[in-house]
Amino acid sequence: MEKIKVEHVTKIFGKHVNAALKLVNQKKSKTEILNETGATIGVYDANFTVNEGEIFVIMGLSGSGKSTLIRLLNRLIDPTSGNIYIDGQNISKLNKRELRKIRREKMSMVFQNFGLFPHRTILQNTEYGLEVKGVPKEGRRLKAEKALENAGLLPYKDQYPSQLSGGMQQRVGLARALANDPDILLMDEAFSALDPLIRKEMQDELLELQRKMKKTIVFITHDLNEALRIGDRIALMKDGQIIQIGTGEEILTNPANDYVRSFTEDVDRSKVLTVENVMIRPVSINIETDGPKVALQRMREEKVSVLLAVDKQRNFKGYITAGDAHEASKRGERHLHGILRKDMLTVPPDTLIQDVLSPISDSPTPIAVVKDGKLLGVLIRGVVIEALSSSNGSGGVEDE
Amino acid sequence: MNKMLDAIPSLPIADWVEMLMDWLTEDFASLFSFIQKAGKNSMESFTDLLLYIPPIVFILIVAIIAFLATKKRFGLAAFSIVGLLFIYNQGLWKELMNTVTLVVFSSVIAILMGIPIGILMSKSRVADNIIKPILDFMQTMPGFVYLIPAVAFFGIGVVPGVFASVVFALPPTVRFTNLGIRQVPKELVEAADSYGSTGWQKLFKLELPLAKSTIMAGINQTVLLSLSMVVIASMIGAPGLGRDVLSALQRAQVGNGFVAGISLVIFAIIIDRLTQSLNKKKY
Numbered sequence: 036m037e038k039i040k041v042e043h044v045t046k047i048f049g050k051h052v053n054a055a056l057k058l059v060n061q062k063k064s065k066t067e068i069l070n071e072t073g074a075t076i077g078v079y080d081a082n083f084t085v086n087e088g089e090i091f092v093i094m095g096l097s098g099s100g101k102s103t104l105i106r107l108l109n110r111l112i113d114p115t116s117g118n119i120y121i122d123g124q125n126i127s128k129l130n131k132r133e134l135r136k137i138r139r140e141k142m143s144m145v146f147q148n149f150g151l152f153p154h155r156t157i158l159q160n161t162e163y164g165l166e167v168k169g170v171p172k173e174g175r176r177l178k179a180e181k182a183l184e185n186a187g188l189l190p191y192k193d194q195y196p197s198q199l200s201g202g203m204q205q206r207v208g209l210a211r212a213l214a215n216d217p218d219i220l221l222m223d224e225a226f227s228a229l230d231p232l233i234r235k236e237m238q239d240e241l242l243e244l245q246r247k248m249k250k251t252i253v254f255i256t257h258d259l260n261e262a263l264r265i266g267d268r269i270a271l272m273k274d275g276q277i278i279q280i281g282t283g284e285e286i287l288t289n290p291a292n293d294y295v296r297s298f299t300e301d302v303d304r305s306k307v308l309t310v311e312n313v314m315i316r317p318v319s320i321n322i323e324t325d326g327p328k329v330a331l332q333r334m335r336e337e338k339v340s341v342l343l344a345v346d347k348q349r350n351f352k353g354y355i356t357a358g359d360a361h362e363a364s365k366r367g368e369r370h371l372h373g374i375l376r377k378d379m380l381t382v383p384p385d386t387l388i389q390d391v392l393s394p395i396s397d398s399p400t401p402i403a404v405v406k407d408g409k410l411l412g413v414l415i416r417g418v419v420i421e422a423l424s425s426s427n428g429s430g431g432v433e434d435e
Numbered sequence: 436m437n438k439m440l441d442a443i444p445s446l447p448i449a450d451w452v453e454m455l456m457d458w459l460t461e462d463f464a465s466l467f468s469f470i471q472k473a474g475k476n477s478m479e480s481f482t483d484l485l486l487y488i489p490p491i492v493f494i495l496i497v498a499i500i501a502f503l504a505t506k507k508r509f510g511l512a513a514f515s516i517v518g519l520l521f522i523y524n525q526g527l528w529k530e531l532m533n534t535v536t537l538v539v540f541s542s543v544i545a546i547l548m549g550i551p552i553g554i555l556m557s558k559s560r561v562a563d564n565i566i567k568p569i570l571d572f573m574q575t576m577p578g579f580v581y582l583i584p585a586v587a588f589f590g591i592g593v594v595p596g597v598f599a600s601v602v603f604a605l606p607p608t609v610r611f612t613n614l615g616i617r618q619v620p621k622e623l624v625e626a627a628d629s630y631g632s633t634g635w636q637k638l639f640k641l642e643l644p645l646a647k648s649t650i651m652a653g654i655n656q657t658v659l660l661s662l663s664m665v666v667i668a669s670m671i672g673a674p675g676l677g678r679d680v681l682s683a684l685q686r687a688q689v690g691n692g693f694v695a696g697i698s699l700v701i702f703a704i705i706i707d708r709l710t711q712s713l714n715k716k717k718y
Contacts, residue, residue: 167627
């Protein structure tokens with residue numbers, strides 16, 4: 036179900052907003068508009084939906100408009116044009132009071148530099164959302180303490196933010212957001228100010244939390260690795276425009292343009308790509324009907340020394356080596372059952388490449404990619420290494 | 436060349452201001468006389484109350500406040516005791532109490548007016564644009580000039596003194612309040628907004644607490660400026676240490692002038708350090 040829907044949303048900063056908006060509607064480019072009117076485009080005709088229970092990552096470099104875009108969702112910045120629906124309600128049309136109600140009940144925000152109030156204790160910070168909502172003192176205290184307990188921060192409740200480390204402060208920021216029990220979490224570069232180890236820890240915590248709580252999360256980041264790690268879907272932004280929306284894999288394997296491709300170049304692919312993306316077409320033989328002679332023939336044709344054996348339903352059975360087939364053929368055997376070897380590793384197609392790196396370098400044979408018993412493809416060492424170093428992750432050898 | 440310039444007749448600005456003043460003093464005479472009487476009565480009773488406290492008790496109270504406000508250090512407390520005993524010893528106690536009244540009243544009024552004006556300026560660009568030049572005007576105009584309308588409205592005495600002091604001492608509180616609120620980090624304001632705070636909630640739960648130390652610096656300035664008006668205000672009959680300084684000046688009595696002047700300095704140091712030490716961070 037869609038939770039957030041953004042329709043043709045544009046944000047223009049500066050003077051001559053109306054003139055610039057007209058040009059946006061005429062599909063003029065950002066630079067053209069800047070040259071003609073002097074107006075800066077923050078967000079240019081953004082369209083996307085976020086489904087309930089999804090982590091939707093908006094990623095882009097600084098100046099790409101991603102922070103503006105997330106602030107349009109709770110109207111910390113008002114859109115110049117376009118509509119934003121939350122649970123079907125058009126929030127761009129709300130008055131101040133209605134907007135406050137939405138902010139209090141439906142969404143909480145987590146900030147890059149934590150946004151904690153320095154003059155309030157951890158507990159008072161966590162209570163803030165409930166306090167402005169008008170929850171009575173006892174009730175909000177209990178809820179805030181519960182949220183802090185879940186974050187493992189209860190012992191620090193009477194300290195001030197400056198007494199805590201960055202990672203802990205951001206846990207407070209998250210606890211404050213969750214104390215409100217919102218449907219939607221808006222996270223603006225929430226982990227960008229943390230050092231890499233803590234950041235990874237926080238990403239894991241967020242994923243763990245998401246498994247339990249099933250919030251709808253909009254997450255802003257400039258780090259593609261982070262986006263790929265936590266995002267169910269990713270929207271890539273450049274110059275205020277959304278260039279591509281898709282799962283991490285879609286973006287890596289099928290970049291919309293050179294910009295996206297250049298972005299994906301420095302990604303640690305082994306952590307993102309699954310074996311499905313790099314496996315090659317298996318050279319197989321039907322073990323029920325074919326004999327050693329056919330096997331040797333196929334090996335010559337395909338220039339391989341190993342054939343994968345399947346039955347009529349393409350269920351994976353094992354493999355045949357050239358040596359064995361040759362022997363069997365000399366002995367005059369009609370069937371392959373006698374020389375079928377079964378010691379080949381199999382992996383499901385959604386296995387991450389990083390998880391097959393070590394088996395594939397140890398194993399003398401290729402690895403079969405098998406789903407529900409059916410043979411889908413095969414992984415060979417060269418192709419995997421190629422995929423990790425290639426600038427265009429898809430397909431590996433086969434494409435070239 | 437001069438002929439061309441002289442072709443423009445001299446603009447009767449002074450006359451216009453006088454007309455405005457006449458209109459104000461005549462049409463609002465009853466209001467001004469009410470303020471004058473009420474102000475005079477309350478200030479005189481305040482001074483009486485201060486004088487009713489035995490000096491030794493007063494000195495001890497100040498010393499204790501100083502001791503507590505400076506995180507239990509003895510420096511300021513000791514200075515207060517010695518300084519105030521010196522003023523008492525020089526027979527200027529009553530004058531000191533009059534000065535205290537003048538400073539307290541003008542500072543409190545300036546602060547009560549200044550903070551809301553500062554908040555208004557921080558929230559509204561229009562208010563900011565209008566009020567800023569007025570504040571510049573108020574601060575650059577020589578303090579003496581305020582004595583003229585003060586006398587016109589309130590006659591002579593302590594009330595016009597307070598009026599002139601308020602006008603003179605108001606700007607720092609306004610400016611620093613404005614500055615303090617504008618300096619609250621944007622991300623924190625966004626955080627407050629994103630949780631659905633109303634404007635008032637944001638002001639009282641976030642902006643004023645964070646602006647507090649800046650506002651206190653402004654208040655400190657306001658208090659000291661109103662103290663600096665004490666001597667000038669004595670020219671229109673405001674009682675206090677300033678009057679002793681003034682009469683010493685008029686009669687060229689160097690010794691008396693020095694004693695009254697040093698008393699003012701002692702008092703100034705005490706209230707400056709006191710208001711500054713109230714401004715400490717707890718987080």
